[in-house]
Amino acid sequence: MKPEIRKFVTHVEDVLVEGGKPADPPLRIAALATVLRNPWAGRGFVEDLRPEIHALAPALGAEMVKRLMPLADGVPAEAFGKTAIVGVNGEIEHGSALIHTLRFGNYLRDAVSSSEFIPFTNKRGGPGNSITFPLRHITKGGARSHFLTVEFSIPDAPAPDEIIIAIGIATGGRPHARIGDRYSDMEEMKHDQTVRPAPS
Template sequence: MPTEIRKTLLHVEDTLIEGGKVAEVPLRMIAALAVIKNPWAGQGFVEDLRPGIHDCAPGLGELLTKMILDVAGSGEAVEGYGKSAVVGVNGEVEHASALIHTLRFGNHYREAVGAKSYLAFCNTRGGADAPVMIPLMDKNDGGRRSHYLTIQLSVADAPGPDEIIVALGASIGGRPHHRIGDRYQDLKELGHDVENPAAIKA
């Protein structure tokens, strides 16, 4: 891989009890992270980010996808998915965005899990131990609120000033005891045409 990876991390979280009630189906959330050297570090303002994107994004997408699937067991098992990046304080938020907002990164994951929805995302800047927030949504149904989830974690020594944390997240299942319905119910009650794609985005 043409990028310098300092470390990778795998986070697995199982929720067995929520609201004092045992979950009928436990929720498993998985995060795969890579701490990499910022490919644009020390170069000042870089106008064309594409060479760095092409060098780094495909390999990161492939690596992190494999880490997720090794835990999930298969792409079919993944129900919710998302991505995130945190750039160190010497970098631009655009550097974090560049590595995750490209099909060269996301398509590895999207195709591996057979998804239709766009990947929920977060891109921020911070110092070591900054929160890594990975929002999730249903991989095939953007209106399925049960799978609106967020994985939150941090890496004690990352990102360094000239590093970027790049992450993928997954859920097997949705929120235990979810009971707020889906977006379609609201749209129908508000008089919108649920079959109209434009209405779904309202």
């Protein structure tokens, strides 16, 4: 069994200026979306999704990562994320089945040398629905500088019996990030008794 793919769509944005100040270096956010036929649509309630997961997820992961990584134009990725949008004739579980498996996600992890959790969204929607998903640092989950969002849309997808699967990367964090991170907060709070009362 192979994924029945209708098309691939790429999204790239280069942030050159933020807050009126040049971004040095510029930030590139890149994403690749795959529009494919939902293999479970029209079959009623399917109890066991594993045969299709095993057959389709590795092929999707390998092909999508192969197409995504060159969009970074040779710059190492520092953040990543993923999403699934299921057409209205499917279940959210159908999209989740294809992205929430190591058989899919490990291709992206390996490509960016990460063993971290990949942030995600999954939902149901119609054509033109916003493809919106978070990114986070590939190795430092608490690095708020790399809390980013990918957002774009495909006017004719997903059709009722389709699924959009998308993955994304960023070559850095937000330009001029300056709010600290979870780790610095934890260190400060050890010494700041006004934030949380000390145990009695």
